[in-house]
Amino acid sequence: xxxxxxxxxxxxxxxxxxxxxxxxxxxxxxxxxxxxxxxxxxxxxxxxxxxxxxxxxxxxxxxxxxxxxxxxxxxxxxxxxxxxxxxxxxxxxxxxxxxxxxxxxx
Amino acid sequence: xxxxxxxxxxxxxxxxxxxxxxxxxxxxxxxxxxxxxxxxxxxxxxxxxxxxxxxxxxxxxxxxxxxxxxxxxxxxxxxxxxxxxxxxxxxxxxxxxxxxxxxxxxxxxxxxxxxxxxxxxxxxxxxxxxxxxxxxxxxxxxxxxxxxxxxxxxxxxxxxxxxxxx
Numbered sequence: 001x002x003x004x005x006x007x008x009x010x011x012x013x014x015x016x017x018x019x020x021x022x023x024x025x026x027x028x029x030x031x032x033x034x035x036x037x038x039x040x041x042x043x044x045x046x047x048x049x050x051x052x053x054x055x056x057x058x059x060x061x062x063x064x065x066x067x068x069x070x071x072x073x074x075x076x077x078x079x080x081x082x083x084x085x086x087x088x089x090x091x092x093x094x095x096x097x098x099x100x101x102x103x104x105x106x
Numbered sequence: 107x108x109x110x111x112x113x114x115x116x117x118x119x120x121x122x123x124x125x126x127x128x129x130x131x132x133x134x135x136x137x138x139x140x141x142x143x144x145x146x147x148x149x150x151x152x153x154x155x156x157x158x159x160x161x162x163x164x165x166x167x168x169x170x171x172x173x174x175x176x177x178x179x180x181x182x183x184x185x186x187x188x189x190x191x192x193x194x195x196x197x198x199x200x201x202x203x204x205x206x207x208x209x210x211x212x213x214x215x216x217x218x219x220x221x222x223x224x225x226x227x228x229x230x231x232x233x234x235x236x237x238x239x240x241x242x243x244x245x246x247x248x249x250x251x252x253x254x255x256x257x258x259x260x261x262x263x264x265x266x267x268x269x270x271x272x
């Protein structure tokens with residue numbers, strides 16, 4: 001299938017990565033693998049920002065690039081806190097299996 | 107689109123797929139590092155050098171290492187019993203496929219309205235630095251505060267509490 005615009009090709013790659021990350025976050029049992037899926041989704045969004053910045057009408061305004069830079073910084077903070085939480089839960093429950101974390105199930 | 111783009115895109119998607127599908131958790135962490143590196147190459151191919159190298163530094167350098175540390179600290183490298191996928195994996199797969207179908211449909215439907223090849227934007231690292239301490243200085247300070255708080259918070263959350271050891 002011939003995609004005329006290079007932007008469409010980048011957007012399709014980003015959509016595919018987002019779907020892969022979402023599938024990983026929704027189907028894996030290990031909490032760390034769920035975090036990996038979330039990281040993939042964040043990166044797919046970053047790819048969209050950069051692609052729109054590159055092919056947008058005003059790349060010299062740097063809007064999309066700034067959004068991607070701040071998004072990378074926030075994602076790093078999120079990864080640190082998320083993995084810290086996983087380690088804390090592992091210490092408490094002795095497992096990272098999400099199917100066994102049913103303590104709050106009604 | 108060039109052969110280079112297809113190669114990098116295939117590498118990135120293959121890394122992502124391997125990260126989600128592989129059985130061994132350590133292999134998943136290595137595969138996601140490959141996906142991060144592929145994304146950095148995609149950023150470089152989009153003339154975003156600064157973001158591409160920041161991606162390598164932050165993701166391949168820091169986040170991937172952090173994930174490996176977390177896997178080893180939680181003994182996630184040991185073989186799991188009863189499959190690596192959740193009981194409700196089919197629902198998750200259907201949701202992800204639906205999301206991809208909607209996104210792909212939207213991109214393909216609007217492909218004719220998207221811009222064609224444009225000249226590479228002449229943006230230097232100096233421009234980014236001036237913008238960061240000029241127009242975007244308040245977000246920069248907030249991100250600095252967030253990173254400090256997140257680092258302290260992660261250490262406190264993961265800290266071993268001696269008095270409540272069971």
